Amino acid sequence: MTAFDELMAFQRETSALGQIAGRLGWDQETVMPRGASPQRAEEMAAIEAVLHARRSDPRVAEWLDQAAPQDEVGKAQLREIRRAYDRAVKVPADLATAIARTTSAAQGTWAQARADEDVSAFLPVLEEVVSLKRQEGEVLAQGGDVYDAMVEDYEPCTTGAQIAAIFDEMRPRLVALRAAVLERPEPAALTGSFDELTQMRLTQKLAVAFGYDLNNGRVDKAVHPFSSGSGLDVRITTRTSETDPFNCFYSTIHEVGHAAYEQGIDRDYLLTPLGRGVSMGVHESQSRIYENQLGRSRAFTGWLFDQMKDAFGDFGIADADAFYATVNRVHNGYIRTEADEVQYNLHIMLRFDLERALMAGDLQVSELEAAWNDRFKADFGYAVDKPSNGCLQDVHWSVGLFGYFPTYSLGNVYAGCLYQALRGAVPELDEQLAEGDTTGATAWLREHVQQHGGLYAPREIIQRASGVEPGPEPLLDYLEQKFSGLYGL
Structure with a gap:
């Protein structure tokens, strides 16, 4: 040898x-x-x-x-x-x-x-x-820089200062869009009771619809949804709430994006460094594009509306257009994983600044709850009502994942670039999604991103796939176009 x-x-x-x-x-x-x-x-x-x-x-x-x-x-x-x-x-x-x-x-x-x-x-x-x-x-x-060393574990060749610069570029347009949206009438929220076993049956169907191979995976429940494993054994979890089936469905679609990345990697790379996703930012680009640009699109939500009627009967939403608005409702909330697309990145920016301060020694652990609550009130305009909606809501810090949070927003940025290219590459995308068929999109992502695993550096794989230097503009343009249409801006 x-x-x-x-x-x-x-x-x-x-x-x-x-x-x-x-x-x-x-x-x-x-x-x-x-x-x-x-x-x-x-x-x-x-x-x-x-x-x-x-x-x-x-x-x-x-x-x-x-x-x-x-x-x-x-x-x-x-x-x-x-x-x-x-x-x-x-x-x-x-x-x-x-x-x-x-x-x-x-x-x-x-x-x-x-x-x-x-x-x-x-x-x-x-x-x-x-x-x-x-x-x-x-x-x-x-x-x-200590925090830069931590970020390197999850997004190689990226620094806290570079992330902060991206966030500074994103924040003004996100805040302006949120302000404009919140001045408009709010779509109806989902109400009623949704059997949790029925949710799990439908969530299995959603997982398969997005290409999750259950021969090499499984769907279980956990306090905090996650994806685990690679290669021939890739598992996901979700969670259920009797009053909020979207929590279950979109957590599942999100985690399937992660799992599909791992399942889609070239099998020749199995159990090697290239046999895993190259970074958490690229990983999040897959989970976020599955969940949002595909799963929350007008086309796919039309199909999901029919699936929910079949599963639960009449659940109080009049038609597919109203359902699309409900799925994408911009509203006050505390939980990052349940946040709408307009406000999601603002949750990440809060955590990024707090954990960066913790690692620098500028914020003590004993001060964390007060710092979180003060920052949340400043950013979102209302007070945290209980710890599980505040600094206890995420598992990440308990398991030492400092430097991980900003990759969620980097994933959104990457997803914006990929979606722009995907729309051009698959012109019949909406027609496919309206039938619950994601294969056009998922096959393109597998070919251009997923199969390569760790072969290319994070920003390189996004640039190769999308044809553009990764930056937040495509994401911000997508958000402004989508929510301007939804809210008549």
Whole structure:
């Protein structure tokens, strides 16, 4: 075997162990007994110790020095292995293990605190998580910006300052659009009761309609919807509310976007660095375009309206046009995952600024709830009513995902670029979606984005697919056109 062959064999074993760790995380959020949390923390710490040892193994450096791949794919594999290795060797093994143990335990603490509306029960363990993640950021940054080092885990070659500049460009047009929309009459909200088992049956149908392969996946319920796994085992979760089936349906479509990306990657890349989505921003571009530009379009909501009538009978919405308006209703709300397209990115900007301040030491964990509530009141014009609608609503900080939140908005920006190209490439898109047929759109996304996995850098894959340098203008143009039509602006 050549050095390259030996390196790739070692990497596949490491990736397989990483998949096992991911499956433990899936189990913890879906079916694990609540009382198992302390043991699961030790299990996660143990497997992280093994993974960290492999990722920082000195043999990896030797193989990297000796390997000489001749093709584009091999060179990309080395690029990604080298990037991961350079980061792994900077983090002490005991710190990596402590982070895994603490975040596993913190996840359960967060879930209980959220259910109890008790911020004080969560803050001590969040303090530990923040301290550990700040230590990790400092060793990774090596004198540079700690938050930039964290962002690198989720969106390579992107800095906090670059993200802030994008957000500064987006904010004025988003705020102006929101103000104009909120001056107009609000469409009817969905009312009534919707059987949760029926929701789950319809959500399975939606998952399949958007190309999710249930032979290699499954749909379960969790407190916070997520997608897990890659290759031949990609699982998603959703959640139900008896009064809000849209929460279930659009969470599912969103997570299918993630899962379809992982299922669509070239199988030759299985259990290699290229066998996963290249960044969370690109990942979010898939979930957001599935959920919004496709799933909330006038064409697709017409089909969904008929599906809901078949499933639930008359549910109080007169026709498909009224249903389209209800699905896309711009309204006051607290929950990011339930936010309309106009206001969603404003939720992300709030979290971005707060977590950046936490990592810089400018905001203390003890001050987080007050800072969140003050910022929310300033940005949205009304007060947070309870912690589960405020700083306890997201799982991300409990599991140490600092630097992750801005990728949601980067995904929206990328989705705007992709959708502009998709409309030109599939002129019959609306006719297909009106029949519940997403294959024209999903096949185009699979060909131009998903199959490549980690082959190209994040901004490069979006530019190759869309033909434009990634920027927020296509997204903002789309939002203004869509909601001007909906609200008669």
